[in-house]
Amino acid sequence: MPRIALNLNAINSDIRLAESNAGREANSVQLLAVSKTKPSADIIEAYQAGQRHFGENYLQEALTKQKELSHYQIIWHFIGPIQSNKTKQIAENFSWVHSIDRLKIAQRLSDQRPESLAPLNICLQVNISQEQSKAGITLSELPNMIEQIESLSRIKLRGVMAIPEPAQDYEQQRKPYRQLQQAIKALNKPELDTFSFGMTGDLKAAIKEGATIVRIGAALFGKRG
Ligand SMILES: *Cc1c(COP(=O)(O)O)cnc(C)c1O
Numbered sequence: 001m002p003r004i005a006l007n008l009n010a011i012n013s014d015i016r017l018a019e020s021n022a023g024r025e026a027n028s029v030q031l032l033a034v035s036k037t038k039p040s041a042d043i044i045e046a047y048q049a050g051q052r053h054f055g056e057n058y059l060q061e062a063l064t065k066q067k068e069l070s071h072y073q074i075i076w077h078f079i080g081p082i083q084s085n086k087t088k089q090i091a092e093n094f095s096w097v098h099s100i101d102r103l104k105i106a107q108r109l110s111d112q113r114p115e116s117l118a119p120l121n122i123c124l125q126v127n128i129s130q131e132q133s134k135a136g137i138t139l140s141e142l143p144n145m146i147e148q149i150e151s152l153s154r155i156k157l158r159g160v161m162a163i164p165e166p167a168q169d170y171e172q173q174r175k176p177y178r179q180l181q182q183a184i185k186a187l188n189k190p191e192l193d194t195f196s197f198g199m200t201g202d203l204k205a206a207i208k209e210g211a212t213i214v215r216i217g218a219a220l221f222g223k224r225g
Contacts, residue, residue: 004042005049007220018207029207032077034217037224040068047072055079055215059086066093088112096121098161098196101136106149113154120155123196128176129165139183159194173205181210
């Protein structure tokens with residue numbers, strides 16, 4: 001079996017096991033294959049092994065691959081930082097955006113989402129560890145931001161994305177995810193059904209605390225150069 005297909009099988013097994021150990025329903029967690037810096041041939045290999053959701057961080061690179069892969073039924077997610085002069089092409093070419101941390105960006109994406117496409121699915125990026133250097137809104141800004149975004153007609157707020165400070169210990173890894181999950185639950189909005197939580201190093205903790213999407217790159221495609 002080709003390398004990427006083998007990796008994909010192993011990662012999917014890890015996800016199924018973590019779901020089961022966490023008492024979660026089978027297939028309640030979806031793998032987002034993060035393909036930044038990797039060629040279209042690698043995406044095809046994962047696609048042929050069954051993967052459909054792919055995440056990209058850099059717009060120009062993503063647009064090139066989307067053109068090359070236009071005859072595949074890929075669901076594209078944008079997960080990188082967003083400058084306002086890039087929103088139009090993001091609105092036109094992606095199904096999901098995980099990295100929204102400013103109202104202005106959400107407004108532009110909504111205004112620029114073509115009528116011919118379904119509303120753009122978005123997640124708010126939350127800076128859950130309150131790191132100065134990290135992108136994302138704070139927990140205290142979350143309720144107000146959600147309210148304002150819900151008034152935008154061409155985007156559909158689906159949930160939150162978080163990249164906590166790295167921690168080695170399982171219990172430490174769980175804490176920030178649990179805190180964010182509970183903050184969302186307290187809002188009592190069942191339409192917020194998406195938790196983009198967890199990467200290779202904290203997959204089990206993220207799934208234990210409600211992840212519905214885990215984002216994995218290097219373990220699937222190999223290290224980036
Ligand atoms: C690159 C990236 C990932 C995947 O990281 P890997 O170390 O390649 O698994 C996940 N989430 C975000 C937001 C990323 O930018």
